[in-house]
Amino acid sequence: MEDTEFDRALIASAFGLIAERGWKSLTVSAAARAAGLPLDQARRRFACRLAIVARFGSLADQACLTGIVEDSTTRDRLLGIVMSRIDVLQAHRSGVLALLRDLPLDPLTGLALAPATMRSMRWMLEGAGIETAGLRGQLRTQGMLGVWLYTVNAWRGDESEDLSATMAALDRALNRAEQSENSLE
Secondary structure (H helix, E strand, O other), X not given: OOHHHHHHHXXXXXXXXXXXXOHHHOOHHHHHHHHOOOHHHHHHHOOOHHHHXXXXXXXXXXXXXXXXXXXXXXXXXXXXXXXXXXXXXXXXXXHHHHHHHHHHHOHHHHHHHHHHHHHHHHHHHHHOOOOOOHHHHHHHHHHHHHHHHHHHHHHHHOOOOOOHHHHHHHHHHXXXXXXXXXXXO
């Protein structure tokens, strides 16, 4: 089994277990066993449960950066990128929702995931063609984090098939971000 295929299988199993038992109960070995994957390979690929979430984020970055329509507007590219990332969350919805419920009770995990989250924000901006270097880029990255959190919060309550409420929230958040960007000029 190829590494990426292995990782996806273990991640799917992990989010299934998180949905059933919560984040606190997740172990790499439990996820591997539930998926019928070899423990030695699981250990080699994932040193701890944080590595599962980090790899999930990395795969989400790759997915949202695939197939960007370069001849579209910057805003449309960013909309597509964010919604592609939401689609990745949607594939593991119950587990992601359980993780999001549990994270406030585990601030060290949130702190450990913060650098990877900011890298993801930069990748989404850069994928849309938005500069992230320098002070202005740092402000944009922080703004993108706000857009992302607002969108994810809407997604949490959006049970529609087309995720229209999530898309509407993203649109509102991007409008606010654009207004903030314009006020700096």
